[in-house]
């Protein structure tokens with residue numbers, strides 16, 4: 484008899500690519516499905532074997548097939564929006580000898596699609612990023628999802644996040660779910676309400692990370708939910724972020740630092756404002772970029788690639804912007820109001836970087852482009868010194884790991900920068916600010932690094948903490964070397 488898993492593989496390969504993108508149809512290889520079913524069973528603490536197993540977006544049935552291998556007596560429930568996928572799964576499960584099977588051609592997010600409580604959920608829901616045009620939902624669907632999931636469905640939360648929420652509501656007492664999700668779900672603000680609600684009734688863990696490229700293109704992990712009883716109060720949310728962050732579950736290589744927010748007198752938001760531009764600004768700026776002429780006084784374009792800690796690389800390094808390479812990019816002819824809102828003395832913070840990278844624009848002529856964050860404060864050297872410290876990079880990595888495009892990078896929103904802690908005033912913080920300022924004037928990389936290290940050391944004392952050599956070493960390793 485043919486391998487039942489092969490039916491799904493053949494079905495996936497035969498699909499129209501656009502259609503596949505629209506439905507997020509990337510099936511799970513059999514070894515990964517088997518591994519994740521085993522993880523779910525390892526977490527099961529019920530007094531009897533699980534009776535009902537669900538995959539709410541069943542595809543070619545890989546997870547239900549793997550579940551049947553381990554639990555031949557369980558009832559297998561599968562849902563898929565694609566009638567073809569349902570037919571393939573039906574055939575595959577029949578070939579595998581499963582008899583107690585309920586397959587639904589429908590929407591896995593519609594609570595009426597699965598009327599029974601389930602013991603085990605395994606699956607790989609469609610991701611469907613709402614920041615990509617091809618997978619953005621229309622108004623009708625938006626309204627339907629709001630009806631089912633309330634505020635959690637507002638904004639840019641992707642479909643995978645809503646599947647996690649849906650599944651958490653379906654789990655029976657003691658129930659366990661293991662779902663493949665984009666790592667960004669653990670950290671992005673758009674999924675904050677999903678995380679908050681799920682954390683009220685489930686313990687959450689990461690039980691697998693895709694380090695072998697089973698799902699190319701998007702950093703992916705398997706999230707495990709364990710339904711908790713009525714006494715469960717949930718883990719504390721990440722302080723200051725305003726949402727329950729699960730990012731620390733991914734931050735296994737980040738040193739555990741003391742979170743000084745508990746004792747901190749204030750956050751960056753108490754002494755500064757922070758803004759980041761939308762994509763629209765990027766397109767507008769792209770129409771006005773030119774190479775600088777000698778003696779120019781135009782604003783110097785500053786994409787994040789030109790921001791290093793205490794160092795502006797403009798003129799010293801070429802940069803790509805709007806699909807072109809630029810040596811000395813300036814913006815010419817932008818509307819005065821647009822410029823007025825963006826120029827002037829400020830602190831610029833790069834994101835999608837390995838450490839928090841901040842520099843002070845003393846001339847006020849740097850024009851940042853998305854995703855750089857502009858921080859305005861009358862104490863830029865002090866705030867910059869704090870942001871540049873190993874402590875705040877480690878803290879940001881633990882709070883927000885997973886949000887960036889690559890695994891080792893950090894990506895913070897303006898609001899998340901504002902939620903980072905600041906210490907009380909004192910000589911240690913002043914010393915860090917002096918070192919940070921001096922680093923801006925260093926012409927040799929070694930001198931700059933030396934000053935940045937001094938800044939970092941002083942920041943430990945400023946926060947009233949013992950210097951942490953492990954965190955400092957980890958941070959120094961991640962500093963740009965140029």
Ligand SMILES: C[S@@+](CC[C@H](N)C(=O)[O-])C[C@H]1O[C@@H](n2cnc3c(N)ncnc32)[C@H](O)[C@@H]1O
Pocket residue numbers: 506507508509510511512538539540541542543544545546562563564565568589590591592606607608609610
């Ligand atoms: C990432 S694939 C995974 C399939 C299968 N669970 C696996 O791991 O091999 C996602 C599946 O979800 C289906 N799908 C997309 N939107 C859905 C929805 N709202 N409800 C149910 N299924 C959906 C797609 O048709 C596709 O088969």
